[in-house]
Amino acid sequence: MAGPEKIRVLIVDDIQETRENIRRMLQFDPTIEIIAEARTGKEAIDLTHQKLPDVVVMDINMPDMDGLVATEAIRRRLPYIQIIILSVQNDIRYMRRAMLAGARDFLSKPPMIDELTNAIRQAGKVAFEEKRKAQVNLATMEAASSSAAGHRSLGKIIVVYSPKGGTGCTTIAVNVALGLQTETTPTVLIDASLQFGDVAVFLNEQGRNSIMDLTPRADELDPDIIEEVMINHKSSDLDVLAAPPRPEYADSISSDQFSKVLSYLQRMYSYIVVDTASYLTDIVQSSLDIASVIILVATQDIPSIKNANLFLGLSDASGINRKRVLFVINRFDKRVSITAERIGESLRQPVDAIIPFEDRVVTTSINRGTPFIIENKTSILSKSIYTVIDKINEKIAEQHEEDSVVQASSRY
Numbered sequence: 024m025a026g027p028e029k030i031r032v033l034i035v036d037d038i039q040e041t042r043e044n045i046r047r048m049l050q051f052d053p054t055i056e057i058i059a060e061a062r063t064g065k066e067a068i069d070l071t072h073q074k075l076p077d078v079v080v081m082d083i084n085m086p087d088m089d090g091l092v093a094t095e096a097i098r099r100r101l102p103y104i105q106i107i108i109l110s111v112q113n114d115i116r117y118m119r120r121a122m123l124a125g126a127r128d129f130l131s132k133p134p135m136i137d138e139l140t141n142a143i144r145q146a147g148k149v150a151f152e153e154k155r156k157a158q159v160n161l162a163t164m165e166a167a168s169s170s171a172a173g174h175r176s177l178g179k180i181i182v183v184y185s186p187k188g189g190t191g192c193t194t195i196a197v198n199v200a201l202g203l204q205t206e207t208t209p210t211v212l213i214d215a216s217l218q219f220g221d222v223a224v225f226l227n228e229q230g231r232n233s234i235m236d237l238t239p240r241a242d243e244l245d246p247d248i249i250e251e252v253m254i255n256h257k258s259s260d261l262d263v264l265a266a267p268p269r270p271e272y273a274d275s276i277s278s279d280q281f282s283k284v285l286s287y288l289q290r291m292y293s294y295i296v297v298d299t300a301s302y303l304t305d306i307v308q309s310s311l312d313i314a315s316v317i318i319l320v321a322t323q324d325i326p327s328i329k330n331a332n333l334f335l336g337l338s339d340a341s342g343i344n345r346k347r348v349l350f351v352i353n354r355f356d357k358r359v360s361i362t363a364e365r366i367g368e369s370l371r372q373p374v375d376a377i378i379p380f381e382d383r384v385v386t387t388s389i390n391r392g393t394p395f396i397i398e399n400k401t402s403i404l405s406k407s408i409y410t411v412i413d414k415i416n417e418k419i420a421e422q423h424e425e426d427s428v429v430q431a432s433s434r435y
């Protein structure tokens with residue numbers, strides 16, 4: 024019979040001797056298994072995706088990318104992983120930065136053997152707990168571990184919607200899709216703003232295929248057809264399904280065809296992000312019905328809030344669970360007296376994320392066709408997009424958990 028699950032540890036340090044010392048300290052501990060070693064921050068990120076450790080023991084000073092940046096990147100993608108920072112600088116400012124980056128513990132170098140094993144056991148316990156609780160991002164884990172190849176779960180549909188135009192749906196859809204796209208979580212962005220969609224413009228990818236090249240073949244799709252029609256955004260590898268080239272073509276697409284394309288894409292991608300226009304067409308409605316997450320976008324003004332309220336009323340009436348709604352305030356300006364809390368209270372829908380008003384950055388990124396999340400991953404704007412992404416994954420994990428509870432209870 025298998026013993027209790029071992030804590031899988033990744034050691035990250037640019038100096039071989041240090042790595043060996045740590046390995047030596049841990050080798051006889053029956054609860055710990057060292058699954059890999061990395062020499063750089065980048066290697067650490069790649070290895071966490073491939074090997075899915077529970078705990079990472081991380082050096083701070085490394086040549087290509089420092090341990091704190093790597094920590095942040097790892098925690099953003101796989102938040103259940105617990106990271107212990109080892110540093111020669113036993114300095115409170117470093118500790119603070121480590122905690123802000125999402126590290127769980129901070130030990131000075133060289134650590135005492137007991138101190139290190141205790142820290143790893145503690146961290147391992149938290150990692151197990153988190154993994155169980157969130158069933159973290161199942162799509163990532165399944166895609167990442169080769170043993171599970173071949174039976175990936177269906178991709179999640181994320182619809183970005185605002186009942187008022189110009190609030191920033193396209194800006195959010197494009198940047199969120201880029202943030203979700205990784206090698207292990209292939210993502211497609213679909214422009215369902217069929218008449219005047221501008222997703223392709225935002226990505227500087229105009230003038231090629233569109234959704235119209237798929238919808239007539241909705242009943243006979245195969246991976247080759249999909250690959251042929253998709254616009255592949257080179258620098259990110261994000262696939263894009265653009266809106267038809269002319270507004271009058273929009274009417275030729277039926278919601279039945281559109282839904283069929285969406286469900287087919289669920290088999291090929293981990294995330295399907297759908298940008299919409301404010302008019303509630305059949306196509307938008309049917310996408311909302313099958314979405315795992317609906318990003319509802321509003322701004323701090325009365326017409327936008329009024330419309331968001333009307334939309335929530337309508338979605339309540341049509342049986343859309345409010346837990347699927349991820350409420351975002353865009354173009355947020357703290358000088359405006361309507362606060363996010365007040366908006367949340369008056370709509371009885373708490374605000375999940377706030378995206379700041381940054382006129383210059385957003386406008387330039389649109390005009391250049393280079394979304395801001397590509398230009399600068401650490402700006403306040405990009406960080407707010409990563410918050411949205413974290414909330415998306417939280418909502419998906421929550422639903423997963425509820426589904427398993429329902430399944431489990433229906434068995435008895």
Ligand SMILES: Nc1ncnc2c1ncn2[C@@H]1O[C@H](COP(=O)(O)OP(=O)(O)O)[C@@H](O)[C@H]1O
Nearest residue numbers: 188189190191192193194354379380381382385
């Ligand atoms: N966070 C933001 N700060 C400043 N301007 C923004 C922000 N988000 C969007 N905008 C601007 O608002 C306008 C509408 O954005 P867009 O994404 O096209 O909205 P929608 O798709 O909802 O119509 C654009 O001109 C864009 O530059």
Ligand SMILES: [Mg+2]
Nearest residue numbers: 192193216299
């Ligand atoms: Mg738009």
